[in-house]
Amino acid sequence: MHYDIVIVGGGAGGLELAAQLGRKLGRRKGAERILLIDRTVFHIWKPTLHEVAAGTLDTHQEGLSYPILARRNHFSFTLGELAALDPAARTLTLAPMADEQGRELAPERTIAFTHLVLAIGGGANLFGTPGAETAHLLENTADAERFHHRLLTAFTRASFAPERALAIAIVGGGATGVELSAELIEAHAEFLDGLAKDQRFRLDITILEAAERILGALPEKISAQAQTALERKGVTVLTGARVQAVEEGRLVTSKGDIPAALIVWAAGVKAADTNPAFGLETNRLNQFVVNDRLETSAPGVWAMGDCAAAPWTEGRTIPARAQAAHQQADYLASVLTARLAERRHEPAFQYRDFGSLVSLGESRGVGSLMGGLGGPNFFIEGLIAKWIYMSLHLAHHRAILGTGKTIVLALARLLQERVSGRLKLH
Ligand SMILES: Cc1cc2nc3c(=O)[nH]c(=O)nc-3n(C[C@H](O)[C@H](O)[C@H](O)COP(=O)(O)OP(=O)(O)OC[C@H]3O[C@@H](n4cnc5c(N)ncnc54)[C@H](O)[C@@H]3O)c2cc1C
Incomplete structure (x- = not known):
């Protein structure tokens, strides 16, 4: 099977790119020439995962199915997980997929492309912390739904426990950790509303941040405002606290042990460990190194969003944010439309931080x-x-x-x- 443009990853960036290209090419040509591949069948915008985790957003209402999006935006979609890439032969291989009973769902397939865009996102950085892999992550919908299920169980257990309290620890005081704690407080308030009086319980949330302030990527004034707002809501914010190990029911930190029934790891950004095996240059965070035109070390193979290390300013790379993925989708849509028309229109990509x-x-x-x-x-x-x-x-x-x-x-x-x-x- 061959497509002119193959996009792997239908997240914040890849899906917008596929939709733009499909709509530009129109019903027949779009579906013939553009293929989107994702390892899940429905799309949820990743910045809402903390709401899914807290239960304030329902994936069944929020999720948009890729085949329907493909039909409406005139591109083709296939379910698959990128397993291997041969940039010289211009082919990629999708791993076989199995259902919950282990029966084959989709076979291994090889797809040929003229242009390839990698938009497979990234996840948290565990920084080699012992036991960190046992904490809850918020990397995809399945993680968020798993956490939500555990949260409801923990809420119910706490409502009958003699101490009537539930402790949750969140590692990482970035936007994800801060937003998750705010959603959890609202979820707790709504859970208590209507619950029998003798079952009401306290929710103790602790955010642990290794740096000296939360929301380190934002101006100090915002960090201070957010910290005050969280503390007013009863959240404990521990800054300068290094997590040394995650153990059953507690965190071992440089500021002492923090007991917690639920632990969420929301620190750092790192791309998939499998990325360096794809024959493209990667950095120490496993991101594909791209030039100022978002092209990887293999011509005709682009990378965008969280999986890409794109040059920005003062030696830094463009931050892993939805707004960057969105702008890169716009940029690549015009570059690839020109390539399809055998024209070259490739000014350097300029990231605008809004x-x-x-x-x-x-x-x-x-x-x-x-x-x-x-x-x-x-x-x-x-x-x-x-x-x-x-x-x-x-x-x-x-x-x-x-x-x-x-x-x-x-x-x-x-x-x-x-x-x-x-x-x-x-
Ligand atoms: C809880 C949370 C809150 C956030 N809040 C904000 C915010 O407020 N503002 C902001 O700007 N950013 C926010 N972000 C960051 C933002 O979500 C990401 O920067 C953005 O989603 C990156 O887009 P992307 O297209 O690179 O990757 P993603 O949106 O992660 O999409 C990657 C896609 O690739 C697919 N995929 C992965 N691996 C494979 C594979 N091997 N084969 C096939 N498919 C694959 C995945 O299924 C997924 O659909 C938040 C992130 C989280 C987790």
């Missing part, structure tokens, strides 16, 4: 919006910050569903929440 917003629960957010590198910088907080934060999610839906369907979906979800409540308790 700032970052962090959600602190249903009605509050903090963050900074930037006018660009060196441009004016606005601090923003409260409901407006939260609204802008939510609008980024809608912008992603708009890129893959169009404006009309995004409005209908947003309204449907609002109504559903009004009827069934915000928290998924089953």
